[in-house]
Amino acid sequence: MSKHVDGPIGMASALVRSTFVVNAVYANSAREYGLTQQQGQLLCVLMAQPYGMGELGHVLGLAKSSLTGLVDRSERNGLVRRKPDPRDSRAVRVALTRRGAKLADGFYTETCRRVAELTSGFAPAERDALAGLLGRVVADNKVHTVFVGPDHMC
Secondary structure (H helix, E strand, O other), X not given: OXXXXXXXXXXXXXXXXXXXXXXXHHHHHHHHOOOOHHHHHHHHHHOOOOEEHHHHHHHHOOOHHHHHHHHHHHHHOOOEEEEEEOOEEEEEEEEEOHHHHHHHHHHHHHHHHHHHHXXXXXXXXXXXXXXXXXXXXXXXXXXXXXXXXXXXXX
């Protein structure tokens, strides 16, 4: 049985617990779009540009075998395609298909809306302060861009 704690919590606990909330929103959104969480991440990363397999593995934090399986499944579902890397004839780049780009756009937009709802009770200045502080955590820890699309709405 889980225990709900009212009142202030520490910084570490707040960050960890907030990841559970965001991950749940992300998982629910992915499921409604017929995606796994990893497929959702893959599509969102590829919204900005095609990536080589090595780059994708690094950005997504996946081992080569896991990434290959993820890309294979996404390719079979018509969401991504492998294309030759113009800089290296031995390598491929992974890009969104037209279907994948459309799905990614809808998934991204809806997930951003749902995540934004988590702070709907905040004043605009509070949301800006939270975004600024979390942005510093991300920048200071050199977190790869995973969830920013072409319009940078989130």
